[in-house]
Amino acid sequence: MQGSRPRRVLQAPGVQRGDPGVHRGARSRPQGARRGRPVRRRVCVELRWCCRPEAKRRGRHGSVFQLLTDMKEQRKESGKNKHSSGQQNLNTITYETLKYISKTPCRHQSPEIVREFLTAVKSHKLTKAEKLQLLNHRPVTAVEIQLMVEESEERLTEEQIEALLHTVTSILPAGPEAEQKQNTSDDVTMDEEDPA
């Protein structure tokens, strides 16, 4: 049985056909339903509706990667015409963003890994922004840590920086470049063993 959600369609209260501004037979456009402006890439969309800038939440690369991959799978399965002009923008931005994130170490992150990492660094008292950057970039040297953590010389001793580096490299999975390097070095050792 088609369980389509019953659409509650009501007449807008108080609007009659003879009212000024409501043209008989013409397509009336009520307030607030103006469409965004045309299709050139990255045009400023007209903001007739409200957006609450204070109601923002920062998202990790990993979660965006997961969202976009899931969305892509869903759209592939539904088999809708992805090539209609309206979807072209979505396709472009999804493809480019996925390409960017898959080059970073975030592609293998899962919520469990993130949780483990956050509990491990609790003792260092880092701000949210610093933890987010550590998750997104997975620094491997002390220089990179100093970039991401503000005033790291005053807040962290050398041992703490080493400990933080160790936590990062042990808990967070490595990026695709590091994996590639590991593969080639494995190949080299195998070749050396062969003649023996």
Add this chain to the structure above:
Amino acid sequence: MFVLVEMVDTVRIPPWQFERKLNDSIAEELNKKLANKVVYNVGLCICLFDITKLEDAYVFPGDGASHTKVHFRYVVFHPFLDEVLIGSIKGCSPEGVHVSLGFFDDILIPPESLQQPAKFDEAEQVWVWEYETEEGAHDLYMDTGEEIRFRVVDESFVDTSPTGPSSADATSSSEELPKKEAPYTLVGSISEPGLGLLSWWTSS
């Protein structure tokens, strides 16, 4: 780098889409409207995250479509100030180094924010960091396609919505087309240890 922004909008669903599930039609319409577009003072919209609330749908006289007020959250690209990002060099010009993230291109690192001392090589059209050591000066080139780590120091939004015809000037029609400005630009800096080309700082 990405933020979730809560927004409210009225979505119009035309009658020939009434057989589809409302949530799917609304998601498609929102993505059609916002994906890959810059919203002034918010950022570059990527894709819909979820729909938090759907209010009643109304049909207005003269228009058979339904209009639904939707509260939703959208994934937006908006790096915070002083965030460190990794991009690739798109090119160099006397204005500075142009960096791209793939999905976002309008990032500029002005000459004063490069690792000093830096000079612009006119012949190869590339910026060079003259790194001094005891052995002498090494020239480190910032070639196109190289991965570069930079810090976001400034952002600017420009309202590129079309303006109405100006009634003042009768000769305004003979003017050339206005310059195409990018609606959202970032200014970066690499003048700190650890920033710059990734190859400069990796210890092999």
